[in-house]
Amino acid sequence: MDHPNDTDQRLTDLEIKASFTEDLVDSLNEIVARQQQQIEQLTRELVNLRQQMPAPDAGQFRSLRDELPPHY
Template sequence: MSEHKELLERIETLEMRVAYQEQTIDDLNQTITKQWTEFDKLNREIAKLYAQMQEIDNGGSGEIDERPPHY
């Protein structure tokens, strides 16, 4: 009977470990998803800033430091 009890305890321990690991995997997945969302947002911002810099370098509209038309 003690062997049976020992096996049940081992199974219970394994079940608890699996449950903990599943929760950890879910938490990590959520973190990675948030990081990728932020990463994509930052990449879009960098591309936008790069395009603005290229426009300024190429003599574009140059909205920065441009005088209003009434001057």
């Protein structure tokens, strides 16, 4: 059988771990929220950049070899 002191110590240890876990979850939640804001901002910027690009000609094929730098 456990002694009352052992049970109290185990309960205290669990409470401490729960407190640290709660702090960690709060921190991770803040990070995820901040990252979501960054993703939304980057998505808006990507949409803006795509709107600025000229529309490609449907009948014109562009080869990637045409875009290689001269040193290749």
